Structure formats: structure tokens, C-alpha cells
Amino acid sequence: MPYISVDDPLPNRCVALATRNPALYADLAAWLREQRVPTVSVWPGDRLPSGVAAVLTSEEEVGTIRHARILPVTAEGDRTALLAAVRHALGTGSARDELIVGIDPGPRPGFAVLAGDRPLAEGSLPAPEDAGRLGAHLRRRFPENPIRFRVGRGDHVCRDRIVNSLVPLRRPVELVDERGTTPRGHRRPRDAAAARAIARSTGPLIRGEASIRITPGEVANLQRLSREGSGGSFTIPRALAQRVLRGEISLPEALAEGEARYHSRPTPPSQARSSRAEPS
Numbered sequence: 001m002p003y004i005s006v007d008d009p010l011p012n013r014c015v016a017l018a019t020r021n022p023a024l025y026a027d028l029a030a031w032l033r034e035q036r037v038p039t040v041s042v043w044p045g046d047r048l049p050s051g052v053a054a055v056l057t058s059e060e061e062v063g064t065i066r067h068a069r070i071l072p073v074t075a076e077g078d079r080t081a082l083l084a085a086v087r088h089a090l091g092t093g094s095a096r097d098e099l100i101v102g103i104d105p106g107p108r109p110g111f112a113v114l115a116g117d118r119p120l121a122e123g124s125l126p127a128p129e130d131a132g133r134l135g136a137h138l139r140r141r142f143p144e145n146p147i148r149f150r151v152g153r154g155d156h157v158c159r160d161r162i163v164n165s166l167v168p169l170r171r172p173v174e175l176v177d178e179r180g181t182t183p184r185g186h187r188r189p190r191d192a193a194a195a196r197a198i199a200r201s202t203g204p205l206i207r208g209e210a211s212i213r214i215t216p217g218e219v220a221n222l223q224r225l226s227r228e229g230s231g232g233s234f235t236i237p238r239a240l241a242q243r244v245l246r247g248e249i250s251l252p253e254a255l256a257e258g259e260a261r262y263h264s265r266p267t268p269p270s271q272a273r274s275s276r277a278e279p280s
Contacts (some may be wrong), residue, residue, distance in 0.1 A: 013090050014038035016052045018065055024058055024075055031079065032056075037086055054089035056082075071141075081137035084113045084120035088142075091118055095144035102199025103131055103151045104178065105159040110191025113138065114199045122192040128158045129247055132165025139169060147171045151206075152178030152198045157218060160210035161247045167209050176203035214245050222251070229255050 015037055019025050025041075032039045040049060044057060044064040054069040062072050069089050073082060088097070097115045104110035109131060112122040125131060131149075138147055149166050151159055153175055166173050176198045219241045226236040229251065236244075236258040244254045 013051050013053045013092075014040050014049075015086055015090065016048055016055045016067075017041045018044045018046070018055050018057045019061055020044060021058050021061075024073065027075060028056055028073060035083060035086075037090070053092070054086060056086075078134075078137040080113075080121050080123065080134060081141040084138065085141040087118075087120045088115055091115070098146045098148060099138060099142055100199045101135065101138065101147065101149045102176075102195040102197070102201075103149065103162055104191045104194040104198060105152050105155040105162055106191065107158060108191075109158065109162060110193075110195040112192055112195035112199050114196070117200070119196065122195060124191055127247065127250070128161035129165045131162045132169065135166055135169045135171065139171070149173045150176045150198050150201065150203060152176055152194070153203075154178050157212060157214060157245050160212045163206055163210045164212075167206075173206045174203040175206055176201045212246055214242055218245055225251065226255060226258060230259065234258055234261075 015032065017025065017028055017032065017039055018041075019028075020043070029039070029041070040052065042048065044061045048055065048065075048067060052067065054071055055065050055067045056071050056073050057065055059072040059074060062070055071082060071085055071089075084099075093115050099120070100114045102112045102114070105128065107127070109125045109128055110123070111125055111131070111134060113120045125134065131151075135147070135149065147169075149169075149171060151162050151166075151173065153159060159175075163173060163175075178194065178198055178201075219238050222241040222244055223235045223238070226241065227234070236254050240249075240254050240258060243249050244251050249257075
């Protein structure tokens with residue numbers, strides 16, 4: 001493995017990558033380059049340069065490293081919370097900093113994590129319920145920092161699903177008027193920009209879980225999407241569409257269930273008679 005030995009203090013703050021695990025090293029080294037994080041590689045137990053703000057290592061090697069900010073990493077661990085922790089350390093962040101997580105509601109919510117006014121991480125989530133998973137990862141990476149969530153008011157079904165995923169974390173959740181927060185542009189960068197604007201706004205605190213209300217129009221729209229997704233073969237029933245809107249199953253899962261129902265239906269007698277050969 002190409003490790004870099006550094007004896008002199010680095011001119012700028014950086015992150016040290018210290019592990020003897022070749023697979024983890026290769027994964028983290030590529031990821032840190034992609035994120036443009038200044039990095040130095042050392043053997044676990046080596047003296048660390050004075051410019052090191054945090055050390056990334058495996059969970060098994062934590063005890064071999066002496067540093068104030070050690071970030072244990074697994075191959076399958078969440079990278080968004082890790083990136084936030086790395087950037088927080090590089091920015092000389094402290095345990096007193098409050099983290100603000102702005103979330104732009106939608107089927108694939110945009111999010112932005114800020115420390116003060118400084119962005120730490122942003123992107124989009126696969127589903128509204130992943131907001132709670134992101135919050136749980138952040139809570140583990142920042143055990144001493146206060147964390148506050150701000151959710152936009154739009155798309156009330158997805159918004160309520162996001163809120164309900166955040167309530168169990170027992171951290172403040174605010175509902176923010178998102179009018180004027182969505183800029184023009186491509187969808188994903190636009191969602192992240194809207195999430196930053198939501199994070200920088202304020203709103204009333206939410207008390208308890210939200211009651212998800214689904215309108216007939218939302219059910220009809222999802223049924224239309226299901227018909228498009230099936231190539232016009234079938235439309236999922238209302239009950240199945242409501243389960244998708246509540247987040248109980250995904251639309252691809254509903255399409256698979258709808259296709260199974262469609263193919264399992266008995267052939268109508270009139271079609272069965274017409275398909276038989278006529279007697280000679």
C-alpha cells in the first residue's frame with residue numbers, strides 16, 4: 001500500500017488516514033480524493049503531524065491511535081455523516097456548535113447539514129424515511145453537539161413522513177415556510193440549494209408525530225404513475241396506492257405486486273370461449 005510518511009508539520013489542516021486494512025484504505029483514500037479532502041496517510045501508532053484535524057481508522061485500530069478526534073469507519077458505514085464530521089473538524093469546529101439540518105420535502109428529499117452558516121454536507125435522500133436514518137448517523141458522529149432539524153412545509157405527505165422519521169430522535173424539529181427557497185436549475189442541485197435555504201430559516205417547533213393525510217387527487221396521480229410504469233398494462237388499486245403514499249412500500253414494490261395480481265386474474269369466460277378452436 002502506498003503510505004506517505006510525514007515528519008514535518010503540515011502547512012494546512014488535513015485528515016490522517018491510518019489503517020493496515022488494505023480494502024478499507026483503498027476505499028477511504030478514493031473517497032477522500034473525490035471529496036477533495038486534504039489527506040495524509042500514516043501507519044496506526046505513528047506520530048501524527050501537527051496539522052491533523054481528525055484521524056480516520058478502522059474500529060479495531062482505534063486503540064492504537066492517540067488523537068483528540070478519531071473517526072472509526074466501517075466499509076458499509078454512512079459516508080454523509082462522516083463527511084460532515086471531517087469537514088467540521090477541518091473547520092476547527094467544537095462540541096458547542098449546533099448542527100442545523102435543512103430538508104426540502106419530496107419523494108427524494110434534498111438535505112443540507114450546516115454548522116452555523118458553514119455547509120458540511122448536502123445531497124438527496126432515497127426516500128422521506130431516510131431523513132431519520134441520516135439524523136441517527138449524525139447523532140452518532142456528533143454525540144456532544146446539539147442538532148436541530150428544519151423541514152419545509154411543501155409536499156405535505158412527504159413532509160409528514162419526514163417529520164415522523166425525525167421525532168424518535170428527540171431533537172428539535174421546526175416546520176419552515178419554504179416559499180422562495182427553491183431556485184431554478186437541475187433538480188438535485190436545486191433541492192440541495194433549497195435545503196440550505198430552509199436550514200437558514202426558522203419556524204415553529206413540531207410537537208409529536210404528524211397525522212398523514214392523503215387526498216383522492218394524490219391517490220389518482222399515483223395510480224396514473226403506476227399505469228405509466230406498467231406500460232399501460234394495469235393500474236394499482238387505491239389501497240395499494242395509499243400504502244405507497246404512506247411510505248409502507250415503494251412504487252416499484254407496488255408495481256411488482258400489481259403485476260402479480262394482474263397475471264393471476266382468471267380469464268373471463270367470453271375470452272376463454274373465443275380462444276377455443278371451432279369444431280370442424
